[in-house]
Amino acid sequence: xxxxxDFSKRKIFLSxxxxxxxxxxxxxxxxxxxxxxxxxxxxxxxxFNEIKRxxxxxxxxxxxxxxxxxxxxxxxxxxxxPTIAYMLxxxxxxxxxxx
Numbered sequence: 578x579x580x581x582x583d584f585s586k587r588k589i590f591l592s593x594x595x596x597x598x599x600x601x602x603x604x605x606x607x608x609x610x611x612x613x614x615x616x617x618x619x620x621x622x623x624x625f626n627e628i629k630r631x632x633x634x635x636x637x638x639x640x641x642x643x644x645x646x647x648x649x650x651x652x653x654x655x656x657x658x659p660t661i662a663y664m665l666x667x668x669x670x671x672x673x674x675x676x
Contacts, residue, residue: 593647597640605635608673635673642672 606628613624646669650662 589648589651592651593644596647597643601636601639601643605639606632609635638672638675639669642669 609628609631610624613627614621616627617623646665650658650665653661
């Protein structure tokens with residue numbers, strides 16, 4: 578069908594694994610650093626201490642939601658993928674706000 582991805586289930590699964598278990602280790606600390614820098618009005622030492630404290634809980638929280646999110650997003654047609662991804666990102670931001 579035109580407009581649908583030609584991803585097999587294996588490609589979707591491997592893409593999800595790469596995003597959730599590899600790339601997440603780079604993006605979550607950056608997110609936490611930015612949030613903590615804003616909270617502390619630029620105190621870098623505070624931000625790094627908060628990253629040490631919050632990183633593992635944030636990663637475990639993400640592993641509850643992100644695999645399902647990635648499987649849903651990667652299996653959607655290309656023309657609707659950004660819309661659904663942004664809607665699910667709002668849910669993800671709400672989850673991260675409690676970490």
